[in-house]
Amino acid sequence: xxxxxxxxxxxxxxxxxxxxxxxxKVYLNLFLKDFDGIHTEQVERIQxxxxxxxxxxxxxxxxxxxxxxxxxxxxxxxxxRSGIDFLVSAGNAVSGGGEDKYRALYGSxxxxxxxxxxxxxxxxxxxxxxxxxxxxFGPHFYSLQAGxxxxxxxxxxxKTSWQWQIRWLNDLLSRxxxxxxxxxxxxxxxxxxxxxxxxxxxxxxxxxxxxxxxLQAIEQHSIDLVFSANLSxxxxxxxxxxxxxxxxxxxxxxxxxxxxxxHFVRVGVSPSGEISHSLQRLEVGQHPIFKRxxxxxxxxxxxxxxxYVNFILIVTVFLAIAIKLYIAIFVGKDYxxxxxxxxxxWRERPLRVAMFTNNYLPFIGGVPLSIERLRRGLEHLGDRxxxxxxxxxxxPDTEEQVLRVPSLLAMGQKREFRLANxxxxxxxxxxxxxKPDIIHLHHPFWLGSLGLFxxxxxxxxxxxxxxxxxxxxxxxxxxxxxxFRNLISHALxxxxxxxxxxxxxxxxxTEEYLxxxxxxxxxxxxPTGIEYQRFQQVNPDDIDQLRQSLDLKDEKVLVSVSRLSNxxxxxxxIEAIDSLRQQTDVPFRFLMIGDxxxxxxxxxxxxxxxxxxxxxLVGPVxxxxxxxxxxLGDAFLFASKSETQGMVILEAMAAGLPVVAVRSxxxxxxxxxxxxxxKTPERQDQWCAQVKRLLEDDELRQEMSERxxxxxxxxxxxxxxxxxxxxxxxxxxxxxxxRRRSSVTSGGA
Numbered sequence: 105x106x107x108x109x110x111x112x113x114x115x116x117x118x119x120x121x122x123x124x125x126x127x128x129k130v131y132l133n134l135f136l137k138d139f140d141g142i143h144t145e146q147v148e149r150i151q152x153x154x155x156x157x158x159x160x161x162x163x164x165x166x167x168x169x170x171x172x173x174x175x176x177x178x179x180x181x182x183x184x185r186s187g188i189d190f191l192v193s194a195g196n197a198v199s200g201g202g203e204d205k206y207r208a209l210y211g212s213x214x215x216x217x218x219x220x221x222x223x224x225x226x227x228x229x230x231x232x233x234x235x236x237x238x239x240x241f242g243p244h245f246y247s248l249q250a251g252x253x254x255x256x257x258x259x260x261x262x263k264t265s266w267q268w269q270i271r272w273l274n275d276l277l278s279r280x281x282x283x284x285x286x287x288x289x290x291x292x293x294x295x296x297x298x299x300x301x302x303x304x305x306x307x308x309x310x311x312x313x314x315x316x317x318x319l320q321a322i323e324q325h326s327i328d329l330v331f332s333a334n335l336s337x338x339x340x341x342x343x344x345x346x347x348x349x350x351x352x353x354x355x356x357x358x359x360x361x362x363x364x365x366x367h368f369v370r371v372g373v374s375p376s377g378e379i380s381h382s383l384q385r386l387e388v389g390q391h392p393i394f395k396r397x398x399x400x401x402x403x404x405x406x407x408x409x410x411x412y413v414n415f416i417l418i419v420t421v422f423l424a425i426a427i428k429l430y431i432a433i434f435v436g437k438d439y440x441x442x443x444x445x446x447x448x449x450w451r452e453r454p455l456r457v458a459m460f461t462n463n464y465l466p467f468i469g470g471v472p473l474s475i476e477r478l479r480r481g482l483e484h485l486g487d488r489x490x491x492x493x494x495x496x497x498x499x500p501d502t503e504e505q506v507l508r509v510p511s512l513l514a515m516g517q518k519r520e521f522r523l524a525n526x527x528x529x530x531x532x533x534x535x536x537x538x539k540p541d542i543i544h545l546h547h548p549f550w551l552g553s554l555g556l557f558x559x560x561x562x563x564x565x566x567x568x569x570x571x572x573x574x575x576x577x578x579x580x581x582x583x584x585x586x587x588f589r590n591l592i593s594h595a596l597x598x599x600x601x602x603x604x605x606x607x608x609x610x611x612x613x614t615e616e617y618l619x620x621x622x623x624x625x626x627x628x629x630x631p632t633g634i635e636y637q638r639f640q641q642v643n644p645d646d647i648d649q650l651r652q653s654l655d656l657k658d659e660k661v662l663v664s665v666s667r668l669s670n671x672x673x674x675x676x677x678i679e680a681i682d683s684l685r686q687q688t689d690v691p692f693r694f695l696m697i698g699d700x701x702x703x704x705x706x707x708x709x710x711x712x713x714x715x716x717x718x719x720x721l722v723g724p725v726x727x728x729x730x731x732x733x734x735x736l737g738d739a740f741l742f743a744s745k746s747e748t749q750g751m752v753i754l755e756a757m758a759a760g761l762p763v764v765a766v767r768s769x770x771x772x773x774x775x776x777x778x779x780x781x782x783k784t785p786e787r788q789d790q791w792c793a794q795v796k797r798l799l800e801d802d803e804l805r806q807e808m809s810e811r812x813x814x815x816x817x818x819x820x821x822x823x824x825x826x827x828x829x830x831x832x833x834x835x836x837x838x839x840x841x842x843r844r845r846s847s848v849t850s851g852g853a
Contacts, residue, residue, distance in 0.1 A: 143242035193221040251375075295308060425626060460551045481824055539767075542565050570597065606628060606835040634819050678706065761812060767783045
């Protein structure tokens with residue numbers, strides 16, 4: 105299985121390594137033992153070790169930059185066996201001031217058996233590192249007495265006022281009686297005689313006033329030796345009676361040439377204060393061909409904390425990028441459908457189809473009605489169906505073709521949205537026993553996710569119907585509305601659809617949306633079917649009787665069908681009806697059919713506007729009676745923007761009703777503006793104007809009614825079922841072709 109797509113598995117392996125290393129960084133920052141005031145104990149160790157009446161020695165390193173390959177693996181072992189008394193960093197012991205860098209440096213220094221002191225340099229200062237240096241080690245500038253010598257550490261980063269440091273230095277040395285004076289400062293106060301590689305102006309001590317004042321103090325107080333780092337070389341320069349040594353070869357960027365090489369400096373101080381120093385060069389990269397390559401290797405090796413971890417991290421990230429680029433450039437892609445398919449074997453035989461849906465009858469809504477019609481249509485063709493759906497009160501006692509699942513949670517004012525208990529083992533047992541040829545999913549989460557899982561376990565294709573624009577249901581989700589609407593909803597649809605073997609959409613505008621968000625799976629445009637013949641068989645006496653029960657006289661009837669919920673934009677229509685009654689003398693009644701958690705609020709709004717004679721919330725109507733209610737109307741009104749296909753609009757057209765609707769993705773391909781209805785922006789003045797035209801122009805309304813009826817005749821349930829059966833057959837043929845190709849590839853490997 106792994107060798108069928110090795111690049112994919114290699115990519116996820118790289119991603120896993122990155123996550124592990126990032127987790128390791130988090131561990132270093134949050135869980136590693138804390139440390140503070142390290143210099144205090146280091147100074148005490150030095151003063152216990154170094155006496156005034158005996159010589160002592162120490163090593164100076166610069167630009168450690170957390171190099172495991174050089175500093176930890178080469179320099180530290182040599183220092184531990186060299187017999188020197190302590191170590192001093194002249195600056196840039198870390199590659200940055202981040203917490204992980206300081207913790208990693210502390211880990212490296214723990215391998216030393218001798219005390220150590222750090223100079224506050226440029227890299228220690230980066231990324232708010234000054235606070236960490238102060239907490240973990242100590243002040244940014246300080247001094248100490250080591251035997252008969254005075255060691256002085258200054259801050260050259262600008263964190264501490266240079267005027268204050270110069271005054272402190274003059275006061276300190278004016279009273280000092282040490283035999284030898286050695287100063288450490290991160291930025292070099294004098295330029296080296298050789299050209300430093302890659303140096304910049306800000307690599308040297310600044311501002312000029314600081315440098316001039318420091319050089320004056322060095323001369324005035326007879327400082328013997330000045331150490332600095334921050335340049336990738338070794339430089340030894342005499343200025344007056346003072347030697348200025350720049351040492352930058354304990355790690356970091358090294359060119360491995362005569363100027364820039366790996367090294368440290370050994371300093372010896374006699375009881376009389378005589379100072380000697382010697383360069384200790386490390387021979388690294390002796391092979392002439394690989395000399396410069398190794399310098400680049402060790403530079404990368406020392407980029408971040410504990411170099412080997414970061415080297416793996418860097419290589420892994422770039423390897424993952426390389427794999428993605430390889431796939432993007434060299435792996436062939438065919439953006440057209442596979443026309444070399446023969447779905448005939450599946451088209452000509454009955455199929456076993458398992459459907460998973462988060463809502464179903466007796467819950468009234470577009471999705472349950474669509475599923476029920478498809479089920480009946482497919483069964484009429486000879487297919488076997490199993491619908492996995494939540495349980496409801498009032499559901500039929502016997503449903504051989506439906507597996508009802510108890511709910512864990514019911515949401516909504518009337519508990520209309522249910523989270524079924526997908527963890528029940530009997531669901532999986534029943535679906536396995538059913539032995540489906542294909543699984544049809546109607547929602548991209550919960551029961552839909554369970555259906556996709558079952559499809560993968562049973563090795564059968566999964567088809568998903570994109571029914572609903574999830575971004576318009578943000579008010580039902582316990583997340584920030586904008587986050588769900590603008591990001592999560594689209595990512596959820598994309599992720600789920602791309603896991604399926606095929607996606608059914610009702611309109612071309614919906615297909616365009618899926619492609620725009622990145623859906624790559626095969627997409628089939630298939631409008632939902634309607635029971636067209638039922639709307640032609642309504643008894644006129646039933647219409648008259650319904651008209652009398654509603655106390656309708658000579659009013660024109662405007663009908664709308666929708667769940668009473670925020671995303672259906674009912675407020676827009678009620679406010680527009682309030683405006684319309686003031687613009688026309690034609691008597692009319694607006695009938696809003698449907699139920700939902702907003703019913704009480706909408707009823708109060710109608711009452712507050714004084715619309716009781718013009719607008720009625722009818723409530724729920726049984727599906728078998730809907731044809732009569734549609735035929736009662738003269739026009740159909742709609743304002744929802746959350747539809748993928750306005751199925752109720754097609755039903756209204758099947759009853760001969762012209763439509764006035766707000767433009768949206770579910771409307772665009774159904775309502776033909778000026779032919780079977782009108783589409784307007786979400787502006788009440790324009791919407792009202794078109795409704796007013798249909799109310800007042802009987803001839804126009806009749807023409808549009810005839811064209812709406814003709815348009816709806818192409819969307820019968822029977823044709824809908826035949827088309828979906830063909831989609832199943834095509835998907836099964838495509839899946840079988842992929843399976844054969846995979847078997848050949850696996851066998852060849």
